[in-house]
Amino acid sequence: xxxHTIAHRLVAEALGTATLLMTVVGxxxxxxxxxxxxxxxxxxxxxxxxxxxxxxxxxxxxxxxxAHFNPAVTLxxxxxxxxxxxxAVIYVLVQITAGVAGVFAAHFMFDQLLLQVSATARTGAxxxxxxxxxxxxxxxxxxxxxxxRPEAVPYAVGLFISAGYWFTASTSFxxxxxxxxxxxxxxxxxxxxxxxxxxxxxxxxxxxAATTVFAWFASSDREASAARSSSRAQES
Numbered sequence: 001x002x003x004h005t006i007a008h009r010l011v012a013e014a015l016g017t018a019t020l021l022m023t024v025v026g027x028x029x030x031x032x033x034x035x036x037x038x039x040x041x042x043x044x045x046x047x048x049x050x051x052x053x054x055x056x057x058x059x060x061x062x063x064x065x066x067a068h069f070n071p072a073v074t075l076x077x078x079x080x081x082x083x084x085x086x087x088a089v090i091y092v093l094v095q096i097t098a099g100v101a102g103v104f105a106a107h108f109m110f111d112q113l114l115l116q117v118s119a120t121a122r123t124g125a126x127x128x129x130x131x132x133x134x135x136x137x138x139x140x141x142x143x144x145x146x147x148x149r150p151e152a153v154p155y156a157v158g159l160f161i162s163a164g165y166w167f168t169a170s171t172s173f174x175x176x177x178x179x180x181x182x183x184x185x186x187x188x189x190x191x192x193x194x195x196x197x198x199x200x201x202x203x204x205x206x207x208x209a210a211t212t213v214f215a216w217f218a219s220s221d222r223e224a225s226a227a228r229s230s231s232r233a234q235e236s
Contacts, residue, residue: 004064006087012065013091014098016057020069021102021181022109023053028188029110042188043165051162058154067154070175071095072207076139079211092177099181107185118183118190122170127195128202130170135206137164138174143214176200 004012024046031045058067066083068074071092078088104114141160145153164172173179173191179200183193191199 006090009065009087010090010094012061013068013094016061016065016067017069017095017098017177018102018105019057020050020053021099021178022106023049024178024182025103025106025185025187025189026109028185029106029112032188043171046188047162047165050165051158054161055154055158058157062154065091069095069177070138071177072135072175072203073139073142075204076143076207076211079208080215095177096180099177100184103181103184112187116184116186116190118186118192120186120190120192121195122191123195123198127170128198130168131173131199131202132206132209134164134168134170134172134174135203136210137206138172139207139210140214143210147214147217170199173199174203174206176203179203 027049028042028046031042031049035042035045057069061067066077068077068091074083074088074091074095077083078085083091107114107116138157138160141156142153145156149156161172161174164174173182176199179191179196182189182191183196
């Protein structure tokens with residue numbers, strides 16, 4: 001449990017989520033501008049910036065708020081009872097609001113209309129399965145790395161999201177706040193607002209599934225620990 005005040009935690013979540021969206025949208029605009037119509041090159045630029053920024057943000061804010069920046073991650077920790085439900089709700093509201101603000105900031109930097117609505121269609125069973133898989137993988141990366149190498153979480157998350165841009169059909173949004181915010185940009189990173197709800201449902205399903213799997217792993221750990229304790233007691 002964080003020893004920081006709720007105000008500190010919420011400001012960390014707001015700054016982190018806003019900066020993440022500035023990076024996603026801003027690097028998408030820059031990549032599309034400089035790539036000369038080469039979509040693969042634009043996606044690569046978007047990928048590198050996002051993965052790198054995630055590492056930085058988690059290193060900066062992880063000790064303060066847990067560096068969720070993602071309602072799916074907050075849901076996972078709420079299910080694990082590592083964040084109080086009322087605080088989790090406030091985290092999610094802050095993440096969504098800050099994400100939209102980050103999109104507006106990116107538009108301002110690149111002299112674009114602040115308020116936009118995306119016209120990029122992202123829908124279909126393949127896209128939804130991609131988002132479920134991507135969010136399962138992201139939450140699994142966090143929970144699995146926390147079990148074995150907690151200090152490596154920032155790097156593991158950055159690497160997973162970088163890979164997810166390329167191995168998923170949806171380019172791995174894996175984040176309801178990001179999905180909502182990207183509905184407000186008609187640029188390289190956008191998603192039509194009408195397509196967002198299905199993405200969000202798939203993301204939450206993936207997060208719950210990953211949390212369930214790692215709860216099962218944890219029960220195995222407890223059983224093994226209990227067996228070792230019993231064996232030592234018998235030997236003594």
